[in-house]
Amino acid sequence: MFSEALDKKANEIIARYPVKRSALLPLLHLVQNEENQITKEGMRYVAKKVGVEMNDVFEVLTFYTMYFTEPIGTHHIQLCRTISCYLRGAEEIREHLEKRLGIKPGQRTADGRFRLSEVECLGSCCTAPMFQINFDYHENLTPEKVDQILDSLP
Amino acid sequence: MELKILTKRFGLPNSTSIETYLAHEGYQGLQKTLKEFTPDQVIDEVKKSALRGRGGAGFPTGLKWSFVPKQSPKPKYVVCNADESEPGTCKDRPLMEYDPHQLVEGMAIAGYALGSKRGYIYIRGEYMYIVPILEKAIDEARAKGYLGKNICGSDFEFDLFVHPGAGAYICGEETALLNSLEGLRGHPRIKPPFPAVAGLYGCPTVVNNVETFTAVPHIIMKGGDWYRGLGTEKSGGSKMFSVSGHVNKPGNYEVPMGYPLMQLINEECGGVWKGRKLKAVIPGGSSVYIMTAQECENATLDYEGMVKAGSSVGSGGVIVMDETTDIFETTYNLIHFYNHESCGWCTPCREGTDWLHKLFKKIHRGEGTTEDLRMIERLCPNIEGRSHCPLGEAAVWPITSAMKKFPEDFRRRVREVEPVAAD
Numbered sequence: 001m002f003s004e005a006l007d008k009k010a011n012e013i014i015a016r017y018p019v020k021r022s023a024l025l026p027l028l029h030l031v032q033n034e035e036n037q038i039t040k041e042g043m044r045y046v047a048k049k050v051g052v053e054m055n056d057v058f059e060v061l062t063f064y065t066m067y068f069t070e071p072i073g074t075h076h077i078q079l080c081r082t083i084s085c086y087l088r089g090a091e092e093i094r095e096h097l098e099k100r101l102g103i104k105p106g107q108r109t110a111d112g113r114f115r116l117s118e119v120e121c122l123g124s125c126c127t128a129p130m131f132q133i134n135f136d137y138h139e140n141l142t143p144e145k146v147d148q149i150l151d152s153l154p
Numbered sequence: 155m156e157l158k159i160l161t162k163r164f165g166l167p168n169s170t171s172i173e174t175y176l177a178h179e180g181y182q183g184l185q186k187t188l189k190e191f192t193p194d195q196v197i198d199e200v201k202k203s204a205l206r207g208r209g210g211a212g213f214p215t216g217l218k219w220s221f222v223p224k225q226s227p228k229p230k231y232v233v234c235n236a237d238e239s240e241p242g243t244c245k246d247r248p249l250m251e252y253d254p255h256q257l258v259e260g261m262a263i264a265g266y267a268l269g270s271k272r273g274y275i276y277i278r279g280e281y282m283y284i285v286p287i288l289e290k291a292i293d294e295a296r297a298k299g300y301l302g303k304n305i306c307g308s309d310f311e312f313d314l315f316v317h318p319g320a321g322a323y324i325c326g327e328e329t330a331l332l333n334s335l336e337g338l339r340g341h342p343r344i345k346p347p348f349p350a351v352a353g354l355y356g357c358p359t360v361v362n363n364v365e366t367f368t369a370v371p372h373i374i375m376k377g378g379d380w381y382r383g384l385g386t387e388k389s390g391g392s393k394m395f396s397v398s399g400h401v402n403k404p405g406n407y408e409v410p411m412g413y414p415l416m417q418l419i420n421e422e423c424g425g426v427w428k429g430r431k432l433k434a435v436i437p438g439g440s441s442v443y444i445m446t447a448q449e450c451e452n453a454t455l456d457y458e459g460m461v462k463a464g465s466s467v468g469s470g471g472v473i474v475m476d477e478t479t480d481i482f483e484t485t486y487n488l489i490h491f492y493n494h495e496s497c498g499w500c501t502p503c504r505e506g507t508d509w510l511h512k513l514f515k516k517i518h519r520g521e522g523t524t525e526d527l528r529m530i531e532r533l534c535p536n537i538e539g540r541s542h543c544p545l546g547e548a549a550v551w552p553i554t555s556a557m558k559k560f561p562e563d564f565r566r567r568v569r570e571v572e573p574v575a576a577d
């Protein structure tokens with residue numbers, strides 16, 4: 001069950017649209033932030049809130065890269081691999097991350113602390129190479145800077 | 155020389171607050187609009203300014219606004235495209251992060267011109283940290299009477315909401331964006347009907363890029379002729395260019411339209427890094443033709459100038475590559491992108507980008523032959539012009555232009571074989 005506070009927030013979001021279904025993506029973010037993934041319960045809740053079938057929710061969420069139906073992990077490192085970052089050394093950063101974390105892109109560490117993803121351009125091309133950890137941007141990366149950032153994480 | 159119009163408030167302390175905005179000409183464009191302009195006069199002023207869409211296609215903004223049927227009994231919507239996902243482009247992000255009120259004001263003026271009461275800012279989900287910045291600006295504007303009912307004491311009503319996407323390049327295409335905003339998968343719609351006639355919920359809708367809206371208050375305040383005069387006859391005003399890649403000072407620079415490309419690279423960006431020579435530039439985000447160093451020499455950054463120089467302004471993402479760059483590898487990087495971002499709706503793009511990606515991968519591994527290059531050349535025209543939305547072309551143009559302009563980078567990666575089949 002989701003909290004009353006979350007339900008209140010959900011109602012607020014739904015009220016922004018003349019058609020409830022428009023709230024689908026924002027509500028999926030809401031339940032994912034709560035549970036670190038989108039569970040069946042999350043899908044059922046969202047479906048009920050916006051008045052569609054669970055199938056519809058599943059159909060939509062699988063289209064978008066930011067939704068996960070398995071635990072994301074505490075720190076989701078999303079390394080940009082696209083051209084501007086590639087030109088400034090994104091591959092070196094990836095190799096460094098792979099070595100340090102012992103995982104490949106698409107994998108999660110056994111303790112669930114880190115997930116590594118290679119993603120496409122994050123709109124940070126002039127401060128490349130870069131990654132996002134959860135929703136925080138980390139820019140102008142070097143292997144040393146990556147170590148500092150990871151060392152400072154809880 | 156940079157020309158700070160859209161970016162002029164960036165360095166101010168507390169630049170996101172309404173107090174700062176009001177102390178620096180904020181909401182004066184909206185006030186002037188409501189006092190002195192009819193909706194049609196706003197559209198005329200924007201037409202006069204020669205403002206063209208900054209999202210990539212460069213469509214004249216005033217003309218687009220004039221397509222909205224005024225008589226329609228349906229509600230009308232103003233939608234801001236803040237999906238910014240075109241590789242090499244990162245200009246909408248600072249425009250929202252540092253001066254959110256400028257966007258709010260631009261959208262409110264558009265709302266007045268179009269007879270709309272409601273707007274949405276569709277922002278890419280990865281920019282989640284900007285959502286509270288925009289929402290705070292919207293709340294402040296409501297509290298001070300620049301949004302909501304009876305704006306500035308008039309009978310104009312307009313309200314604004316932020317809508318986060320969830321990771322999909324294709325949702326930057328305006329009709330895919332509208333589907334996404336309706337809570338659907340982000341597949342593009344068939345055009346026509348264009349959104350101006352049947353957009354969000356089937357109602358007349360104007361979709362414009364962040365940067366396009368932010369230019370509007372300035373056009374109203376100082377006049378369309380003034381704005382046009384900053385740039386060239388057909389490309390009015392100033393524009394943000396995101397310069398990335400192999401330059402000494404990558405960054406966002408606002409310059410007048412028509413500014414020389416090489417001056418931007420050499421003066422604003424401090425030249426090509428490490429004392430190296432220029433090899434190539436992709437000047438308008440990844441979806442435009444690549445340019446050789448020679449083509450860059452006399453290129454000017456306006457819509458006509460860039461076409462003359464062999465490419466286009468696109469979204470203004472200038473990707474600079476030095477002499478050590480392997481153009482096969484950068485093209486491989488991009489086909490990976492387009493293959494990943496193909497929404498899968500139509501066969502030429504879904505299958506074509508997949509096939510192209512596999513061929514590039516094979517060549518990258520050192521297993522390619524001249525036949526593979528020929529296959530790539532045969533595949534491209536089967537995607538271009540045959541796909542449901544422009545992503546198909548966007549995937550092909552970087553490849554065909556790179557193979558034509560830098561053939562050596564491709565040829566030396568493959569083994570010569572006898573052609574196996576005739577075309």
Ligand SMILES: Cc1cc2nc3c(=O)[nH]c(=O)nc-3n(C[C@H](O)[C@H](O)[C@H](O)COP(=O)(O)O)c2cc1C
Pocket residue numbers: 206207208209210211212213215235236237238239240323324325326327328329361362363364366367543544545548
């Ligand atoms: C595949 C694709 C991706 C696009 N991505 C964006 C984008 O991220 N931001 C944007 O403003 N326009 C994007 N566009 C252009 C939009 O479809 C549309 O032309 C634009 O939002 C109109 O606004 P403007 O006239 O102010 O540029 C994209 C187009 C295509 C075909």
Ligand code: SF4
Pocket residue numbers: 324342495496497498499500501503504541542543544545546
């Ligand atoms: S061209 Fe590509 S992105 Fe566009 S509709 Fe077809 S499959 Fe989707």
Ligand code: FES
Pocket residue numbers: 080081082083084085086120121122123124125128130241242243
């Ligand atoms: S290419 Fe990496 S952020 Fe744009």
